[in-house]
Amino acid sequence: xxxxxxxxxxxxxxxxxxxxxxxxxxxxxxxxxxxxxxxxxxxxxxxxxxxxxxxxxxxxxxxxxxxxxxxxxxxxxxxxxxxxxxxxxxxxxxxxxxxxxxxxxxxxxxxxxxxxxxxx
Amino acid sequence: xxxxxxxxxxxxxxxxxxxxxxxxxxxxxxxxxxxxxxxxxxxxxxxxxxxxxxxxxxxxxxxxxxxxxxxxxxxxxxxxxxxxxxxxxxxxxxxxxxxxxxxxxxxxxxxxxxxxxxxxxxxxxxxxxxxxxxxxxxxxxxxxxxxxxxxxxxxxxxxxxxxxxxxxxxxxxxxxxxxxxxxxxxxxxxxxxxxxxxxxxxxxxxxxxxxxxxxxxxxxxxxxxxxxxxxxxxxxxxxxxxxxxxxxxxxxxxxxxxxxxxxxxxxxxxxxxxxxxxxxx
Numbered sequence: 001x002x003x004x005x006x007x008x009x010x011x012x013x014x015x016x017x018x019x020x021x022x023x024x025x026x027x028x029x030x031x032x033x034x035x036x037x038x039x040x041x042x043x044x045x046x047x048x049x050x051x052x053x054x055x056x057x058x059x060x061x062x063x064x065x066x067x068x069x070x071x072x073x074x075x076x077x078x079x080x081x082x083x084x085x086x087x088x089x090x091x092x093x094x095x096x097x098x099x100x101x102x103x104x105x106x107x108x109x110x111x112x113x114x115x116x117x118x119x120x
Numbered sequence: 121x122x123x124x125x126x127x128x129x130x131x132x133x134x135x136x137x138x139x140x141x142x143x144x145x146x147x148x149x150x151x152x153x154x155x156x157x158x159x160x161x162x163x164x165x166x167x168x169x170x171x172x173x174x175x176x177x178x179x180x181x182x183x184x185x186x187x188x189x190x191x192x193x194x195x196x197x198x199x200x201x202x203x204x205x206x207x208x209x210x211x212x213x214x215x216x217x218x219x220x221x222x223x224x225x226x227x228x229x230x231x232x233x234x235x236x237x238x239x240x241x242x243x244x245x246x247x248x249x250x251x252x253x254x255x256x257x258x259x260x261x262x263x264x265x266x267x268x269x270x271x272x273x274x275x276x277x278x279x280x281x282x283x284x285x286x287x288x289x290x291x292x293x294x295x296x297x298x299x300x301x302x303x304x305x306x307x308x309x310x311x312x313x314x315x316x317x318x319x320x321x322x323x324x325x326x327x328x329x330x331x332x333x334x335x336x337x338x339x340x341x342x343x344x345x346x347x348x349x350x351x352x353x354x355x356x357x358x359x360x361x362x363x364x365x366x367x368x369x370x371x372x373x374x375x376x377x378x379x380x381x382x383x384x385x386x387x388x389x390x391x392x393x394x395x396x397x398x399x400x401x
Contacts, residue, residue, distance in 0.1 A: 044328070046327060054329040055326075056325065056326045056327045056328050057325050057326050058322050058327055092313070092317045092318075094310070094311040094312055094313070099311070101310060
């Protein structure tokens with residue numbers, strides 16, 4: 001438990017040391033394609049996402065999740081998609097950014113898509 | 121959730137020294153290394169609950185199967201014939217040593233894999249059959265995953281059907297068990313997955329249309345007929361499949377890694393009765 005806390009702490013420090021990734025405006029339409037594509041985001045393998053068949057339930061329903069975020073949280077949402085280990089060192093969510101599963105621009109598009117499914 | 125984020129933000133705010141960037145940033149998690157002293161996950165789901173879910177998701181198929189019969193049953197019959205067939209320089213068959221109907225092997229497969237002092241490593245049923253052929257019968261070893269090899273393995277295991285798995289990891293077996301566990305928990309590849317994430321931490325969850333199986337039931341039913349293969353195969357063939365699915369390089373059959381992994385998984389199934397041949401999607 002103690003080790004877990006220390007790890008989380010170190011990761012948080014690492015995060016702080018990152019150059020602030022200002023989330024660029026993405027393209028929600030393209031984001032939707034990335035989220036759905038099995039060879040790109042494949043997010044529905046684990047998450048409930050609107051209009052996707054056979055979603056998994058390994059992660060939370062992303063419409064519900066997005067209710068917990070405001071416009072000010074774009075950086076946080078981006079970090080979840082880029083590399084969720086910043087929040088949960090033992091996450092099952094693949095590190096899309098660092099492991100080059102998605103490019104910077106693609107992650108921006110996914111973030112834009114996530115905000116588009118947010119109930120306003 | 122928001123509490124976690126708030127806590128992280130607070131930690132970020134009070135950061136006063138710089139953690140090395142670049143490779144160092146990810147060295148803590150997911151660089152493919154195995155953390156020393158792995159903390160095993162608690163099974164996410166009870167056996168009863170998992171079996172209920174399995175029935176709900178796949179029940180239709182398994183019922184149909186039960187009516188039509190398992191294609192692997194034919195292979196089992198072949199295995200029985202092979203068991204009694206004389207082969208090799210010594211003029212013996214398996215039955216010469218183990219009894220006409222394998223009487224002397226009843227329940228034995230339930231104790232495999234096990235440590236073997238001659239191998240200085242882990243012996244599996246498949247490996248032992250080939251050792252017998254070579255050393256006792258003077259017969260050629262059977263190619264792994266070939267029909268006769270699977271048939272004999274199936275027959276020998278069927279002699280333990282209904283017997284609860286009882287594998288030992290005491291004494292010299294321990295380091296091999298630990299190595300199997302380390303492999304099971306090791307993160308690898310672009311997705312940074314480990315076997316344990318899917319089959320322990322999230323067992324019972326759906327990943328797309330697949331129910332993530334509970335590893336307590338991974339070692340009790342192989343060789344199994346698998347619809348996707350349209351063929352009967354071994355547990356180690358299934359290892360290779362999962363390796364490939366998550367973009368990890370598969371190992372050769374009966375490699376040291378796979379034998380250790382088989383020991384680890386079979387130990388997870390201790391107490392579960394052997395039931396071969398199995399049937400899977």
